[in-house]
Amino acid sequence: MAALSNTRWIGAIVIACVICPVLCSNILILPGAPFGNFYITISRFGELLAMRGHNVTVLINDLYYQRFAGLIKEQRTFMNFEDYESGFNEFPDAYNRVTKSAHIALTISEILRIFDVLADETEAFIQDSNSIKRLNAANFDLILANAFNPGFALIVDTLRVPFVSVSTMRAFPMIDDLLHGLTSNPAYVPAVKTGYSDEMTFPQRLGNTFAYLASAAMFEFLLLKPFKSIQQRHNIRPELSYRSLCRNSELILFCSDFAFDYPRPMMPHAIYIGSLTARTPDPLSQ
């Protein structure tokens, strides 16, 4: 009798050791806009999460299919896709301009036009009650959002799901500071496009400070403007500033590394994850 209960105990212990708890979450990915290599980098997170057993859904439109058809076909075997209407279908010239060549410097009016289109498509998406109902029914546990398209904050707030922001670039002084509540110091962190290094003379520091103020003003009063008006029109937490909506993220991940950046202060919720999204290289064909 004693021997029998002993073996039962041993059996129970063995089973308890073999079975480990599985935590499968529903995760939604907002890849931002179908420009450059955003999709490749952001959807890599989906691949890594799906490999760990999570149920991953990616929000895309037909422009993604045009550019990344092969990759998406492969990913369809382990991730879900949800479609929305692209705002660029009505402005193909604006879209062509951003995607045709990475070497063309866009004018300020073209940049504003692109952000206007991104805002319009975000508004069309949050007004589409069928899509929103379907996404709400999926009960997402987490959203992973590309911070390049500031419209992510409106979608996240409509779905009311905790989120993690992802930037495919390094942490830009001022722009990322405003968007994610980071801090940088114009005395030694050079602003974008100034061409300065971390060692600046006094006049250069002065110029750098003006560059900080100019980029903050452009971001706050021009780029975010169409998104702010959607926030007010649709009553999405109108008491908060748009920047506060964006800053509610649990974490902000930068696909870069300290080695590629200037020395700068970092907040504990901002993490450099460079190399994580890199794929295993294929051997060269002979």
Ligand SMILES: *[C@@H]1O[C@H](CO)[C@@H](O)[C@H](O)[C@H]1NC(C)=O
């Ligand atoms: C996976 O996510 C989709 C939403 O894209 C949802 O419809 C489906 O029910 C989810 N599956 C599980 C097992 O939770």
